[in-house]
Amino acid sequence: QVQLQESGPGLVKPSETLSLTCSVSGGSLSGYYWSWIRQPPGKGLEWIGYVYYTGITNYNPSLKSRVTISADTSKNQFSLELTSVTSADTAVYYCARHLRDKGHFEYWGQGTLVTVSS
Amino acid sequence: EIVLTQSPATLSLSPGERATLSCRASQSVSSYLAWYQQKPGQAPRLLIYDVSTRATGIPGRFSGSGSGTDFTLTISSLEPEDFAVYYCQQRSAWPYTFGQGTKLEIK
Numbered sequence: 437q438v439q440l441q442e443s444g445p446g447l448v449k450p451s452e453t454l455s456l457t458c459s460v461s462g463g464s465l466s467g468y469y470w471s472w473i474r475q476p477p478g479k480g481l482e483w484i485g486y487v488y489y490t491g492i493t494n495y496n497p498s499l500k501s502r503v504t505i506s507a508d509t510s511k512n513q514f515s516l517e518l519t520s521v522t523s524a525d526t527a528v529y530y531c532a533r534h535l536r537d538k539g540h541f542e543y544w545g546q547g548t549l550v551t552v553s554s
Numbered sequence: 555e556i557v558l559t560q561s562p563a564t565l566s567l568s569p570g571e572r573a574t575l576s577c578r579a580s581q582s583v584s585s586y587l588a589w590y591q592q593k594p595g596q597a598p599r600l601l602i603y604d605v606s607t608r609a610t611g612i613p614g615r616f617s618g619s620g621s622g623t624d625f626t627l628t629i630s631s632l633e634p635e636d637f638a639v640y641y642c643q644q645r646s647a648w649p650y651t652f653g654q655g656t657k658l659e660i661k
Contacts, residue, residue, distance in 0.1 A: 471650075481598065481641060481652040496649040497555075530597055535609075539645030540588040542609065544597035 440545035458531030469534035474527040558653035573629040577642035
């Protein structure tokens, strides 16, 4: 059974960089697309972007100038960096594996709350 | 960006009743639509993809239908564990987008 686990700081200061890692167990990064999705408290879901195991990426235009997603197949991990954060970036951040080559999300991490505050 | 509008915002029903949730897209998404269930404090769970295909392990009481811009998730007979928030999501065009959710609550 594929399992995903997010890790990283739960508190980030305004204007700094949010960095999260998703560790994958029970399966390999190879052959799949991997996404980051976020959910502000009490609100809906927003797709941030994906990385293919080869390193190809695609980002939400609303965040594109601030986002970098990368994959490390040797560690079976992929990562998110979001620069110049503000309070609007406070959210639960989920990592997810796509369903085969489709843009739907079959496996999800449990999510990690990141709060942007000084 | 394709906007997905879900209705109703809240649906109050009793166990055993039939639930019908709607999702309307601002432009055609062909058959590239999925439904997710989210319970408090949990990640979303994929229920249905490509309009009508149930994901692995999803009970038969969940079904999806529609095409183009209008889609429906039907739960034929509600079980206590079905009360949750449901989201639709399209993969027809980047960026992938989600609806705002329908909260299914116990009447």
